[in-house]
Structures are given as C-alpha cells and as structure tokens.
Amino acid sequence: MNASEDKLAVERLYREYKPLLTSIAYRMLGSMSEAEDAVQDVFVSFSRLRGAEIEHPKAYLVKMVANRALNMMKAAPRRRESYPGPWLPEPIIEADDPHAPLGQLMRRERLGYALLVLLQTCTPPERAVFVLRESFGYDYADIAAMLDKSAAACRKIFSRASAKIGHPQREAAEEDASDPAMDRFVRSFADALESGRAEAFVHLLADDAMLLSDGGGIVRAALNPIEGRARIAAFFVGIAGKGALAGRWHRVRISGQRGLLLERDGLPPIAFALAPDDRLDMVREIYLVSNPHKLTRIAR
Known part of the structure; x- marks a missing residue:
C-alpha cells in the first residue's frame, strides 16, 4: 500500500x-x-x-x-x-429527546452524569477497567491486553472500583431512575426554582443530601460541598434572592441523564444534574456546573 x-x-x-x-x-x-x-x-x-x-x-x-x-x-x-472548589466532569448537554443520538448512546452504555461524577473517586486504573468492562462490555482478557495487566488483576481492579461506586446497586438505581423517578425529581426541582420557592423542593432531599458546585474560579460558586437539606435550601434561597436563578429553564439530557439547563441573559448558563438515593425516593446529590469553560457542549 x-x-x-x-x-x-x-x-x-x-x-x-x-x-x-x-x-x-x-x-x-x-x-x-x-x-x-x-x-x-x-x-x-x-x-x-x-x-x-x-x-x-x-x-x-x-x-x-x-x-x-x-x-x-x-x-x-x-x-x-x-482547582478552586469541587471539580465536576464536563457535562454534554442535549435537548431531552429520547431519539437524540448522544442520549441514546449514553443510556445504552448505562453511564450518566451522576455515575461519571462517582468515577472521579476511583484511581486511573480503576476508572479505565470499569469503563472498558461496564460501559463497553470488553472481557477481562481483552482489558488485560489493553492495559498490560493480567485478567485476574483486572477482575480485582473492577471489584475495587465497583465497591467505591456502589455498583451494581447504585448503577441499577440510577438506570431505573432514568425516567419516572428522575422525571419527578427534575420537574419538582424546576418548578421550585422557577417559582422562586426553593423550599418547595426540600421534601425531596435526603437528610444527608449534598450539593457540589463547580464555578472553576470564574463564576461565583460554593467552594465547599453544602451538606444537609436545610443548608441546601438556604443556599438556593440565597442565590435566588440575588437574581442568579432568573432566566430560561430547559429540561435537557446531561451526559445522557435527565437534568436542567438555566440560560441567563449576559451570564454563563448553569447545568443541574441530580442523583437519587438507592431507594429512588429522595435526591442524594445535586451537581451544579456554572464554569463556562465546561458548558460549551450544548446542542441546540
């Protein structure tokens, strides 16, 4: 040739x-x-x-x-x-369309934004093995050849990663929550923030709920995780009172999972993703991304 x-x-x-x-x-x-x-x-x-x-x-x-x-x-x-404050993955945002190609791909591979966040708690080898095994279905022999490790070592690495993430229970919960439960959470969250009544969402937060906010040092954001439903509600009431939540709300897919996008005149947008608890009846974590460098992947 x-x-x-x-x-x-x-x-x-x-x-x-x-x-x-x-x-x-x-x-x-x-x-x-x-x-x-x-x-x-x-x-x-x-x-x-x-x-x-x-x-x-x-x-x-x-x-x-x-x-x-x-x-x-x-x-x-x-x-x-x-990095100033929590580091969150870069979200990929599409209209909440079940036929959108990226949304289909992400859901088929069962790795939404919440699980993408959890993967950051893993070591690089754990993340590599988990992604190749769980999202793309490679067997341990193939993964071993790719990463120059033994198949037995890859099994152990996958087990460690699964334990950190809470897999398979947590992954199954988030997959099952992709439609009815997550739709309820997202709808209630949007209604509460659009109406300026953040406290209306409090009943859906777990007692030990946590909010992580990534502004990248460019946009004002909480530099530390906000823990507990009362503190999270107070945070939203505070920023709403300053007009930070005024704008146009859109239900979207964030890296394949349901979420919200707030577009604001003259200000960077904000992406919101939610993670349910294992029973699917409360919100365990809220991820808020306002770093404009991470919000360039918004499909119109």
Whole structure:
C-alpha cells in the first residue's frame, strides 16, 4: 500500500472509530475537550505506524486511547489540587429527546452524569477497567491486553472500583431512575426554582443530601460541598434572592441523564444534574456546573 492509500485508509478508520474512542476517553477523563485531544494524539501516532496495515485496528486503537487517557489521568490530580472548589466532569448537554443520538448512546452504555461524577473517586486504573468492562462490555482478557495487566488483576481492579461506586446497586438505581423517578425529581426541582420557592423542593432531599458546585474560579460558586437539606435550601434561597436563578429553564439530557439547563441573559448558563438515593425516593446529590469553560457542549 502506497503512502496515499495508507493515508486514506487511516482517514477511514478515523471516521469509523472516532465516536467510540472519544466516548471511551470522555468517560475516563470526564472532559470532552481532553478526550478529543487524546483521540487526535492517538491517530497522529497511529498514522506514523502505517496503521492501515495493522491486523486488528479497532482493538489497537482502543488500547492506544485507553493508555493515552490513563497517562492524562495520572497528571490530573496535580492540576486539580489548585482547582478552586469541587471539580465536576464536563457535562454534554442535549435537548431531552429520547431519539437524540448522544442520549441514546449514553443510556445504552448505562453511564450518566451522576455515575461519571462517582468515577472521579476511583484511581486511573480503576476508572479505565470499569469503563472498558461496564460501559463497553470488553472481557477481562481483552482489558488485560489493553492495559498490560493480567485478567485476574483486572477482575480485582473492577471489584475495587465497583465497591467505591456502589455498583451494581447504585448503577441499577440510577438506570431505573432514568425516567419516572428522575422525571419527578427534575420537574419538582424546576418548578421550585422557577417559582422562586426553593423550599418547595426540600421534601425531596435526603437528610444527608449534598450539593457540589463547580464555578472553576470564574463564576461565583460554593467552594465547599453544602451538606444537609436545610443548608441546601438556604443556599438556593440565597442565590435566588440575588437574581442568579432568573432566566430560561430547559429540561435537557446531561451526559445522557435527565437534568436542567438555566440560560441567563449576559451570564454563563448553569447545568443541574441530580442523583437519587438507592431507594429512588429522595435526591442524594445535586451537581451544579456554572464554569463556562465546561458548558460549551450544548446542542441546540
């Protein structure tokens, strides 16, 4: 195969596998911009290898992007040490349309925004193994080959990650809550905040509920987690009184799960995602993202 044919073949592989590779990297990194950088770097390296001649290009590319994301994750803690306040994953926001392609993809892979947040509590190897196993269905032998570990080691890593996340109970709860329960939470939350009566939502909060707010040091946000239903209600009453919740509310999909987007004139938007408790009858956590650098993925 000559250089021109090889280039065309690599471009074809890029078009075919970019969505899959980007999806894997996004789940591992929690950042779409970093995921896109990882995939771009992988294809630059792949093209230098005369990648079109590799016997199993898909497996090879998945291995490359997983390891590239692992290397990037190992550098992330140093960057986040100086991050102002809680660091939350970059949300991908689409209209709440059951036929929207990203929403379908995220729900099919059973990894919504709440689980994406929980993955940040895992070590880089735990996150890599969990994503490859749970979201993409790779068997332990394949994962072992990708990460240069034994299959037995990958099983242990997956078990540790599952214990941290609360899988499978928590994952099953969030999957089951994707429609009726989450719709009730989102509708009540939107009604309460739109009407200026934040206290109307308090009865849906668990006693030990927590709110995490990510403004990135660009937009004013709570620098520490807010714990307890009374303190969360007071927080919303306070910011509503300052006009911070005035604008246009939209029900959306946030990285595949139901949530809310507040668009404000002259100010950055705010994305809200909710996580239910294990019984699906209370809200356990609220994630509030107002960092404008993380709110560029809003599909109109």
